[in-house]
Amino acid sequence: MIAPEPHPVAGPGFAPALGFAFEVRAFLAPSLHIGHGAGEATEYVPVTGGTVEGPRLRGTVLAGGGDWCDRRGGVYQLDARYLLQADDGAVIDITNRGYYHEDDSTAPAQYDGALQVSEPGVYYRTSPVFRTDAPAHLWLARTVFVGLARDDDSEVAIRFYSVV
Numbered sequence: 301m302i303a304p305e306p307h308p309v310a311g312p313g314f315a316p317a318l319g320f321a322f323e324v325r326a327f328l329a330p331s332l333h334i335g336h337g338a339g340e341a342t343e344y345v346p347v348t349g350g351t352v353e354g355p356r357l358r359g360t361v362l363a364g365g366g367d368w369c370d371r372r373g374g375v376y377q378l379d380a381r382y383l384l385q386a387d388d389g390a391v392i393d394i395t396n397r398g399y400y401h402e403d404d405s406t407a408p409a410q411y412d413g414a415l416q417v418s419e420p421g422v423y424y425r426t427s428p429v430f431r432t433d434a435p436a437h438l439w440l441a442r443t444v445f446v447g448l449a450r451d452d453d454s455e456v457a458i459r460f461y462s463v464v
Contacts, residue, residue: 318446318461320412322354325457326361326382331369340372347382350455356462357437359386376400378426390434396447396458398426410448417448417459424449426458 329346336342350361365382377399384392402422410418418424426447430440444463449456 317464319464320354321445321460321462322352322357323457323459324350324352324361324384325452325455326350327455328367334368340370343369343371345369347380352384352386354460357384357386357440359384359392361385362391374401374403380426386434386437388434388436390432390437392434392437392440393431394428395431396426396428398424398447398449400424400449412448412459417450419450424451428460 327348327350329348331343331345334342334344345367347361347363347365347367349363352359352361362383362385365380367378367380369379370377378397380394380396382394382396384394386392400423404421404423407418407421407423409416409420426449428445428447430437430443430445432438432441445460446463447458447460449458451457
């Protein structure tokens with residue numbers, strides 16, 4: 301039997317695109333110092349609530365989750381886990397890992413329309429994974445996302461873009 305000829309999925313110069321899905325604004329309590337080792341520090345930042353707004357998802361951030369943050373030098377490795385509740389009542393688990401540092405001289409200010417989503421020199425990106433069994437929201441668990449985060453007083457705003 302002869303195997304079928306492979307067909308290229310993307311031609312030369314192909315680059316994935318990002319589509320804005322929604323923005324999470326997570327309200328934060330003061331951080332709690334956990335400990336540190338040689339050259340690093342670990343803190344926990346409780347999530348106390350928040351909002352979810354966007355064209356593909358609307359709802360709230362439930363209180364009770366948090367972000368474990370390891371700092372080595374000027375680089376913060378983020379590991380957040382919290383729950384979203386969609387307007388239809390469905391609960392969605394999010395594990396959101398990423399990095400934050402302010403030493404990237406090549407990172408420009410970035411905008412989504414008129415909204416500035418990152419400061420010059422700041423790298424603040426996440427890679428979320430969602431879990432739910434709600435039929436209306438299974439697309440979250442079947443899609444790759446990139447999060448562009450920014451601090452805003454006592455909250456963090458993360459714009460989630462699906463990779464298309």
